[in-house]
Amino acid sequence: MKNTIEKQIEINAPVTKVWSALTEAEKFGDWFKVNFTGKKFEAGKQISGQTTYPGMEHIKMEFVIKDIKPEFYFSLTWHPFAVKPDIDYSNEIPTLVEFKLEKTATGTLVTVTESGFDNIPAARRDEAFEMHTGGWEEQLKNIQNYVGR
Secondary structure (H helix, E strand, C coil): CCCCEEEEEEEEECHHHHHHHHCCCHHHHHHCCEEECCCCCCCCEEEEEEEEECCCCEEEEEEEEEEEEEECCCEECCCCCCCCCCCCCCCCCCCCEEEEEEEECCCEEEEEEEEEEHHHHHHHHHHHHHHHHHHHHHHHHHHHCCCHC
């Protein structure tokens, strides 16, 4: 069974700059395509915002920020591929998304891991896993492009 997605990208930017793009809610929203204007990520708190990705503007994105270890580790939980407005996903066990940063000779290695797909209802598990596998590839390119400006 597919349970975990792991993707990496090396960004030619210092850890501090990548960390800021990852953990400041408004900056995160800029590259992740969610409106978090005026909001902050705080461990233990829920945050929500409207998706700004073209064609997905009807989706309200909700995270629970789990852990913030400055310039190294950031984690959150969410309901993966929760895109149908007529479905209540709140009874599902969310997946855990972990970002790890590591200084490299040329910048920062970003590793994102999303785990817990085995807890997603079977009827939507494979689609959620597939969509997030491609989604993380795109989002890592997005943060790379955002930080590189």
